[in-house]
Amino acid sequence: MENIITSKDNPTVKLYQKLSSSKKERLQYGLFVLEGLRIVEDALKEESGITQLILTEKAYERYGEELLQADLRNTRTIVISNELGNRISSTDSPQGVFAMCRIPVQRKVSDITVSGGKYLVLFGLQDPGNVGMMIRTADALGISGVIMSGSCDLYSPKVIRSTMGSVFRMKIAVENDAEMLFEALKQAGAVTSAAVIDKDAVPVTDCSFEGTQAVFIGNEGNGLPAEIAQRCSRRVIIPMHGNINSLNAAMAAGILMWELSK
Amino acid sequence: MENIITSKDNPTVKLYQKLSSSKKERLQYGLFVLEGLRIVEDALKEESGITQLILTEKAYERYGEELLQADLRNTRTIVISNELGNRISSTDSPQGVFAMCRIPVQRKVSDITVSGGKYLVLFGLQDPGNVGMMIRTADALGISGVIMSGSCDLYSPKVIRSTMGSVFRMKIAVENDAEMLFEALKQAGAVTSAAVIDKDAVPVTDCSFEGTQAVFIGNEGNGLPAEIAQRCSRRVIIPMHGNINSLNAAMAAGILMWELSK
Numbered sequence: 001m002e003n004i005i006t007s008k009d010n011p012t013v014k015l016y017q018k019l020s021s022s023k024k025e026r027l028q029y030g031l032f033v034l035e036g037l038r039i040v041e042d043a044l045k046e047e048s049g050i051t052q053l054i055l056t057e058k059a060y061e062r063y064g065e066e067l068l069q070a071d072l073r074n075t076r077t078i079v080i081s082n083e084l085g086n087r088i089s090s091t092d093s094p095q096g097v098f099a100m101c102r103i104p105v106q107r108k109v110s111d112i113t114v115s116g117g118k119y120l121v122l123f124g125l126q127d128p129g130n131v132g133m134m135i136r137t138a139d140a141l142g143i144s145g146v147i148m149s150g151s152c153d154l155y156s157p158k159v160i161r162s163t164m165g166s167v168f169r170m171k172i173a174v175e176n177d178a179e180m181l182f183e184a185l186k187q188a189g190a191v192t193s194a195a196v197i198d199k200d201a202v203p204v205t206d207c208s209f210e211g212t213q214a215v216f217i218g219n220e221g222n223g224l225p226a227e228i229a230q231r232c233s234r235r236v237i238i239p240m241h242g243n244i245n246s247l248n249a250a251m252a253a254g255i256l257m258w259e260l261s262k
Numbered sequence: 263m264e265n266i267i268t269s270k271d272n273p274t275v276k277l278y279q280k281l282s283s284s285k286k287e288r289l290q291y292g293l294f295v296l297e298g299l300r301i302v303e304d305a306l307k308e309e310s311g312i313t314q315l316i317l318t319e320k321a322y323e324r325y326g327e328e329l330l331q332a333d334l335r336n337t338r339t340i341v342i343s344n345e346l347g348n349r350i351s352s353t354d355s356p357q358g359v360f361a362m363c364r365i366p367v368q369r370k371v372s373d374i375t376v377s378g379g380k381y382l383v384l385f386g387l388q389d390p391g392n393v394g395m396m397i398r399t400a401d402a403l404g405i406s407g408v409i410m411s412g413s414c415d416l417y418s419p420k421v422i423r424s425t426m427g428s429v430f431r432m433k434i435a436v437e438n439d440a441e442m443l444f445e446a447l448k449q450a451g452a453v454t455s456a457a458v459i460d461k462d463a464v465p466v467t468d469c470s471f472e473g474t475q476a477v478f479i480g481n482e483g484n485g486l487p488a489e490i491a492q493r494c495s496r497r498v499i500i501p502m503h504g505n506i507n508s509l510n511a512a513m514a515a516g517i518l519m520w521e522l523s524k
Contacts, residue, residue, distance in 0.1 A: 142503020
């Protein structure tokens, strides 16, 4: 086994913690962090630019052989004490498997849109767990791509964790300027649908989703801004029988993606 | 304002904490806890047997007038210090509104089933957040009732919080004996569908959900036990295009409930 790092002042350990907690640091270094065996395995499988693998002593014994079979030519590996692992972990029962990963070049809407594609637009989403779950569901249902606009940082550890590895498989673009977003979707020939809870919107069950489609989902608490909903080709509603506040944003997005992908 | 309780040894405060952390204590006292303004308001609105309202000083000033307008004839109210509120809260930014609530008489499957009803059976679900989200979605989509079998405690604080008040509106039955469960669903004339991820199951898109229907969802990690899936009238699958592990149990349940309720 390699030298075991025990000091919390170790530069790699300190960098990991900085990248964990700060978007600014992530942008500055162009790196984000991963935690957990499965997501690190997924990243290695998808050749996602892991620059640094960090294993606790225990994880090295348990998963080392398996993990070190991957192509690690561009990856440094260090082993840290189990205590240090507990310190840098953001979960209650850490597996002791951590990594730093290069943030890929940010894709524009035009980079990921194709004719006939089905897209989910996350407009002003702030809950990392929700955003991750939506990306994960988009992957499962075969959605062509996810576009993030004014939403939380895709590379925050909570978003990454909640995607369960789908972040490495999905086509994801970021466009924070609403003007540019609508222009790019127009260029792509997309019909835009705003998911709203207004009674006068078109029930999803009456909508055709043929051709290129982009469905806008709004903020968890406030939904889509009225001016954004009005700019879309149509406003659609998931008919609800019970309490209208009961469908959370991720679940609404899931049902809409299901209708898109059928 | 009433006397402000500052001691962590106050019997009500101690009872609240016991009920928060232990199913055994909840069963013994027949009580469960609520935290948060909205869910406490929901419980008051639905006359859900709140026996004790606990407000921090700050919450008393802020929400007291509003909350104390409810029918509180059978409810004691105490005011505690803000510090004590932080201590008993299970959230990072506590609103300071807590309550204890009587656990209702447990309903049997036959108590909640009607001809033509649509039911969700949670079989072996263990993640409280998932269970709460499913109950919340069932409420939104107008599902007739939820049946819990071998799943986590409905009255754990995390489940209750994740239901966002839907726990007071949904018809929920508990039947932990699989034999009794199938017998009761047979008596109700229900077609039973097992949600699985086996390629040879019937795609949901090819299923009719007319008449009385019960859809079984299995454990987050392991799915439904094979013998339970085989006992159902049919095995159904949500066709997935991407990574088959990407649809989590709550999202799968949401899509199935959507199809049930359409």
